[in-house]
Amino acid sequence: MRSPRLSACAAALLFAGGAAASGLTGVEAVKARQTHMKALGASAKAVGEQVRGGSPDLTVVKAEAAKIDAAAKALPSWFPTGSGPSSGAKTKALPLIWTDTGGFAAKQHALAVAAAKFDQVAQAGDTAAINPAFHEIAAACKSCHQTYKAKDED
């Protein structure tokens, strides 16, 4: 049986760890996240072009689906504490990510579920299911960005 004090200690350690625990400074974590997100966006673009074209190239879809699934699983580690605007880096990640942790985790989970399902239908070559499954991923991206990402300044 774990003592309440020990749990509190573990929680404090986890919280204090943050960016440092990932071995990156806040600024490095922002840069790494942007690189990951751009790769994810490129995969989504590549799949979208196959899906919209009418006759998708399954080799492309399968390869990108696997990448998207892996990225969705890794995504929670892209947001260490201290990698928000307070890091000093130029980032559109809103501080809400680190205050509304429950809500943010739910969005990440929604993406992970959608990505797993998409990877499954893609690897099975289920062309009829690929299009709706892909749109669930894109919707998950958008839904999270709307709440936790700053809008483009212009």
Add this chain to the structure above:
Amino acid sequence: MAAEERESPRVMVWDAPTRLVHWLIAALIPFSWWSAHNDHLPWHRLSGFTILGLLIFRFIWGWVGASTSRFRGFVAGPARIRAYLGGRLGAYVGHNPLGGWSSLAMLAALSLQVGLGLFSIDEDSLEPGPLAGLVSFDTARAIAHIHHLTFWVVIALVALHLCAIAFYAARGRHLTKAMVTGRAALPPGAQAPKLAPAWRAGLVAAIAAAIACFVAHGLKL
């Protein structure tokens, strides 16, 4: 001046196709802004494709349309601009030398705006422009950012255009009415504009629509 205008014969200065293109673009610029800002990207794309068709029409019409719509007729050189600013230009119909350049600048800025939009993509890869497939995700995102910035160029030129209209209105020349009815007083000594036949407008419209559709489908038939 008012008395003189009443005595002068009223002639067709802006032909119907030029006016139609003008007012459709005037309506579609705010609609494009609105649809983009309220996340109606399918409407935004459709609006952009329509503007693309109108621009293609207008550029062809600038070679084969009515004399007041032709670039050769209204794109003035430095001598004409100096004469106009010095009040020595004499009688003319259609664009004055500054107005001609203002129109050309707006057409160029809109072409850039539509052209960039074709290659743009949103951050979620949900709403690509029809030509976004020709460039990488990073490039398409960078183009989308420029597409946002260049809208300010369009805004600035439209604002200048509206200021010029207000400036002439304050001096008793109502340009908007002529762009609605097409008719304006012909100053003594000026030649009435030569209009183009309706079939030619129809042919140019068909060509412009075909090109715009081809581009909207990602350069596929």
